[in-house]
Amino acid sequence: xxxxxxxxxxxxxxxxxxxxxxxxxxxxxxxxxxxxxxxxxxxxxxxxxxxxxxxxxxxxxxxxxxxxxxxxxxxxxxxxxxxxxxxxxxxxxxxxxxxxxxxxxxxxxxxxxxxxxxxxxxxxxxxxxxxxxxxxxxxxxxxxxxxxxxxxxxxxxxxxxxxxxxxxxxxxxxxxxxxxxxxxxxxxxxxxxxxxxxxxxxxxxxxxxx
Numbered sequence: 001x002x003x004x005x006x007x008x009x010x011x012x013x014x015x016x017x018x019x020x021x022x023x024x025x026x027x028x029x030x031x032x033x034x035x036x037x038x039x040x041x042x043x044x045x046x047x048x049x050x051x052x053x054x055x056x057x058x059x060x061x062x063x064x065x066x067x068x069x070x071x072x073x074x075x076x077x078x079x080x081x082x083x084x085x086x087x088x089x090x091x092x093x094x095x096x097x098x099x100x101x102x103x104x105x106x107x108x109x110x111x112x113x114x115x116x117x118x119x120x121x122x123x124x125x126x127x128x129x130x131x132x133x134x135x136x137x138x139x140x141x142x143x144x145x146x147x148x149x150x151x152x153x154x155x156x157x158x159x160x161x162x163x164x165x166x167x168x169x170x171x172x173x174x175x176x177x178x179x180x181x182x183x184x185x186x187x188x189x190x191x192x193x194x195x196x197x198x199x200x201x202x203x204x205x206x207x208x209x210x
Contacts, residue, residue, distance in 0.1 A: 008082060013064050027065045030055045034076050039118035043073070043129040070130065077126050077133040080119050081140055087112040089144065098152040099208045103199050106174055110195075113178045114188045120179060142167045159207030170202065 091108025
């Protein structure tokens with residue numbers, strides 16, 4: 001998990017014009033509504049009407065920012081991706097070494113998913129609704145992870161291996177553990193003792209001496 005995440009681009013209207021502060025706030029409210037609607041209703045049943053009703057704006061207002069349901073869905077996936085990467089990066093940045101960075105990064109991911117369980121539901125919908133957005137989501141997470149692992153390998157902090165393989169393996173662990181102990185259990189965090197065991201497992205896999 002890299003400590004560097006690109007800044008959020010300033011939003012624009014469909015015609016490319018720069019939004020006013022009020023316009024940006026309305027767009028953000030629509031994205032927030034879309035997160036809830038896609039999570040609750042799924043891709044097929046979600047609609048622009050449901051999104052605008054949830055955001056308390058007119059349908060005409062929606063079309064100032066997006067041309068279609070597909071367009072706002074793709075932007076939602078990108079928005080969730082940027083925010084979850086930032087949560088992980090900020091956590092990992094607290095670590096003084098790779099072992100600590102892994103723990104704090106995972107904890108950042110778990111906190112984000114507890115606050116935004118829609119992440120799981122939206123990303124899974126993307127498999128069918130927007131395969132390119134799904135691939136981009138995982139590739140962007142892996143990109144920062146690979147960079148951080150390469151740095152750690154160069155310092156001799158972890159065992160030398162294919163960093164992309166290790167990145168995807170660790171991403172899979174985090175996603176499934178979060179699904180089991182946060183999404184399915186309906187809790188706000190993975191129990192501390194389980195995080196301890198998870199970190200011991202990961203440290204052994206990375207060849208980190210304890």
